Amino acid sequence: MAKRETIDQRIERILHTRLAHILADISWRLDQLRQVQASPDPAGRQVFAEDLNLQGHAMLTGYAVTANSPSAGSIAWTDLHMVYNGTDTAIVDANTAMKYAWWSPTTTPTALQVSNTKPTLSDGETLVFVNNNGTPVVALSSTNQSLPSTLANGAVDSSAILANAVTSTALADGAVGAAAIAANAVTGAKIADGAVSRTAQLAANVVSTSAIAANAVTATELGANAVTAAKVADGAVSRSGQLSANVVGSTNIAANAVTGAKLADGAVSRSGQLAANVVGASQLADNAVDSGALAAGAVSAAKLNILQHVLY
Known part of the structure; x- marks a missing residue:
């Protein structure tokens, strides 16, 4: 028992x-x-913080702050005293895994307040500790070199940043959004050669005809066989406009490529397109030549076999 x-x-x-x-x-x-x-x-003899009455100044004394206590990522403080306007206030021992710990002489004078967001401090309130993943930073220490992370909102303006101080390594991926770039801020001079690729930066069909300057696409911009028959509209290539004289020779026309359906009525004339004697008996279908196709006097007596016949 x-x-x-x-x-x-x-x-x-x-x-x-x-x-x-x-x-x-x-x-x-x-x-x-x-x-x-x-x-x-x-x-x-020493003069302690609680012996001073510095109007509007907060001081801490008599404390110990421990890293990674009571567990990894947390900080713990003991025997902390806050001295403000000559009044010494003992702070309850505590710990936190949050980012910020601050003190208010009016809201909770005997305890530190904590949060993961930077607090908005009123008169008399002060940031006491910053928890950097279990490593405590004493914000009220004048010798601390780690306090830039606790600067107040709006404390740093553009004139406080040296030229070229912010490099690409200081910017997280996606840190600069479209809203942060002024209209027309990105000019051609700011884009490296080859920086814009078809597959990565250009959406499908994003480049329209209005975006291509006249004569911008030359033979050097076109890959071998890039322009196929399917890319050429009917009638896009005319003899007088796009084709130079005699550019299409017999070697450029496939066998049987030109059929009757491809020839306009009257496209083939006797004097222009037909060589002398090119049309022989084998080219004429039976009954292909009738009286309507013969000019007056076109058939001479020499062309007729009139043996044993008398013509009146």
Whole structure:
């Protein structure tokens, strides 16, 4: 059977629970008093933060802050005292995994407030600690070199940034959106040769005829066999406009490519397109030549076989 707690033990446990913070504060103050009394020379005695009344200034003293406590990513503070306008306030021991810890002399004077967003501080309120993934940064230390991350909103204007200070390595992917780029800010001089590719930067059909300057597309811009028959509209190539004289020779026309359906009525004339004697008997269908196709006197007697016949 477990030993029952005695009255003295119970009283001691209650006192420790209820008065531990007060007793720690008393112990801290007695230790400071011993340090003042230990110096025989008054000029060598220390002046503590709680002995000062600096109007509008907050100071912290007597504290310890621990990294990665009570677990990784958290910070913990003990024996913290905030001195403001000559008034010393003991702060409850606590810890946080959040980014910011700050103090208000009016809202919660005996405890630090915490959040993951940078607080908007009123008069008298001050940022005390910054938790950098478990590493504490004391914001009220004048020797701390890690405080640029705690600058107030709007504290840095364009004149405070050196030319070329912000490089590409300082910008996260996608950090600069369309809304951050002024109209017409990106000119041709700002785009490297080859920076715009067809597959990555150009959407389908984004380049229309109005975006292509006259004569901009020359033979060097066209890949081999890029222009196929399917890309040429009917009638797009005319003899007088697009084709130079004699550009289409017999070697450019496939066998049987020119059929009757491809020839306009009257396109082939005797004097122009037909060589002498090119039409022989084998080219004429039966009954192809009738009286309507013969001019008056076109058939001479020499062309008739009139043996044993008399013509009147």
